[in-house]
Ligand SMILES: Nc1ncnc2c1ncn2[C@@H]1O[C@H](COP(=O)(O)OP(=O)(O)O)[C@@H](O)[C@H]1O
């Protein structure tokens with residue numbers, strides 16, 4: 001367990017936690033959101049390793065967030081731990097159910113089906129008055145096992161809460177990446193037929209990846225809902241999904257850490273872009289994405305190069 | 321019940337194309353069966369049906385007495401029938417070692433994805449198995465080479481080694497020597513066959529080179545137009561007039577005894 | 584009975600719209616194997632362009648019919664320019680790369696164009712209702728039908744017939760069929776695939792813009808109409824089978840009628856129905872009604 005990576009992770013985790021005490025509240029809240037969203041990106045990395053890019057991961061993010069909001073509003077649940085687990089669980093179940101369809105598809109179909117599913121949720125939320133319609137609704141500040149902080153203290157409590165959840169998730173996903181199921185991501189991307197003929201179901205492996213990624217997104221959404229104190233249908237909108245994909249592509253799928261670094265940089269850049277160039281955020285995103293793909297294919301991480309190698313290699317050259 | 325693999329009345333049609341018709345035969349354990357036939361004769365289709373890649377239109381396949389007709393390929397692999405491919409199927413972006421690790425890790429599991437999530441791919445026994453296997457198949461020199469950059473012969477060996485990782489009782493090799501130079505063919509077959517004999521594996525291999533067939537097979541099946549037109553010892557099958565006319569033809573009389581070029 | 588008739592007519596009108604936006608998407612996919620997310624932008628640009636044309640043309644005492652024509656022409660001109668810029672300026676640099684990478688490229692373009700719309704037309708909504716008013720209504724018994732809807736259906740049907748004729752009987756159409764069937768062989772036989780790609784992409788873009796212009800009188804032209812369309816068009820194309828023109832037609836009819844039925848019988852599930860139909864079809868036909876998965880030969 002005490003590998004070098006875990007040691008570095010532990011040091012960084014403590015450092016991030018301590019630094020929080022010296023930062024202004026707005027920055028703490030920015031970091032909190034960044035790390036909450038990093039969990040979604042972590043899930044996308046799991047899928048991206050297997051060659052899958054969902055354009056609708058916000059479906060699970062939003063499911064997690066609305067679970068928190070609705071539990072707090074309708075059932076009066078206020079404990080952060082309960083809310084978090086509920087958010088992850090509901091998103092995981094949604095991912096499990098949608099997974100029966102999604103796990104059968106790859107590439108474009110996969111991406112677009114996932115987008116369509118997230119847009120269904122968006123459509124339902126926008127049209128349903130009891131769910132707050134387009135405005136969504138507020139989420140009361142959570143309690144932590146009876147501890148009920150306010151103001152800046154709440155910000156710090158949430159920051160630490162998110163850090164701990166991130167640390168645990170990073171550890172678990174790190175282990176998963178080293179498991180047989182996790183390590184089979186590249187084989188699945190390279191050559192599914194071979195994997196099947198070695199004796200394991202590719203569909204089920206992918207289904208499992210979808211559930212893990214969905215649960216992570218739900219946990220991220222739950223944390224975001226508590227941090228922002230508000231949920232609205234935009235959490236399921238395609239731009240939200242697009243942002244996650246964007247971070248994943250730029251960060252690359254090399255490591256667990258990529259998710260956190262990528263998400264942090266993204267959040268900082270977004271804050272500045274909103275201040276400097278309001279109204280041109282999407283354009284900025286689009287241009288950066290385009291330039292990266294066109295001129296810096298290596299910037300996409302090692303996967304991009306493998307992607308291009310893959311086609312000619314696995315295509316059967318003989319048909320007799 | 322001496323046959324480890326037995327098929328009866330096998331038929332496969334693709335629209336109006338009949339790729340296999342009325343194939344019935346028994347293969348006893350530890351026999352080495354060579355399969356010959358021109359391109360398009362239905363050899364790959366036969367292998368595909370046994371390994372679950374294609375479901376037969378008619379007929380049944382039994383393995384060790386159990387009906388395996390129409391089962392998915394992963395289940396058939398789990399039961400003990402493995403295969404290699406006419407075009408080597410490996411993981412191009414992984415090294416030879418990692419290719420073998422993936423194969424061995426799956427083979428050591430029970431095929432369930434849950435247990436796959438709980439076992440580490442870096443387990444020492446996996447690496448140990450892999451190291452033994454790459455020695456046995458003589459690809460250890462390429463241990464850390466990416467599969468996409470391997471020479472054709474090594475890639476074929478890797479493909480076969482991956483199929484054997486699951487300790488199959490029956491192994492089907494679809495043209496193990498295709499795409500390999502004449503000089504290397506015998507060497508490759510020597511490596512493969514001695515590795516398989518050491519493990520008491522029943523082998524069925526598809527081959528175009530009659531010299532290789534004669535040398536390695538105990539029994540030869542001749543495929544023509546989707547069906548078996550001759551079945552016997554190499555001498556019997558290759559000696560039949562029909563086989564010579566339709567399959568081996570004048571090729572045997574060529575100076576080098578080389579089969580027609582194929583991919 | 585009245586409801587059934589209303590479902591049929593509404594469904595047809597909606598199907599006409601869906602076909603118009605889906606046909607360009609499926610054409611580009613069929614020929615180039617590119618799922619063009621920026622197709623939503625073509626639609627949006629078409630709609631905004633039509634609104635702009637309406638703003639320029641009407642209230643000048645010119646003949647009403649000309650306004651409609653002007654809207655369509657301007658929208659299609661915008662589509663042509665946009666398509667040309669995109670294909671020559673961006674897409675040709677990523678041909679041959681992984682499908683998902685190319686989708687991401689079109690997605691990036693879509694993001695950029697969304698803000699370009701704000702830059703050109705601002706964040707406010709537009710309307711181009713004049714052709715709708717000009718067309719008027721027709722009453723059949725108790726049922727009131729908009730002539731504009733009838734026109735929409737007629738134009739879509741015309742488009743379908745034209746596409747069928749063009750693919751079957753024109754030189755360019757036959758070239759396309761060859762390229763769709765086998766790109767390598769087509770290139771080997773001396774077909775200039777580069778030109779075919781450019782022309783196809785431009786045609787697809789113009790069809791997308793046409794869809795936007797045709798719908799402009801019926802909708803509020805506002806930010807975000809592009810994404811709705813790309814998702815809808817994808818649903819239609821997925822039902823019919825990606826890359827298949829007859830698939831787009833059948834898909835549009837199925838989705839259109841189902842949605843109309845939902846609107847009349849259970850309005851809450853309107854949006855849901857579209858995707859439910861898609862999911863249902865995909866469960867039984869994973870690659871849509873008109874295409875089959877090609878198992879990899881091994
Ligand atoms: N998946 C398939 N779809 C349609 N036809 C096929 C398919 N697989 C094989 N065939 C046809 O079946 C016949 C036998 O092919 P195959 O088994 O590959 O021959 P061989 O391996 O002996 O060269 C050929 O005519 C081939 O075209």
Ligand SMILES: [Mg+2]
Pocket residue numbers: 319320363364365406
């Ligand atoms: Mg063959």
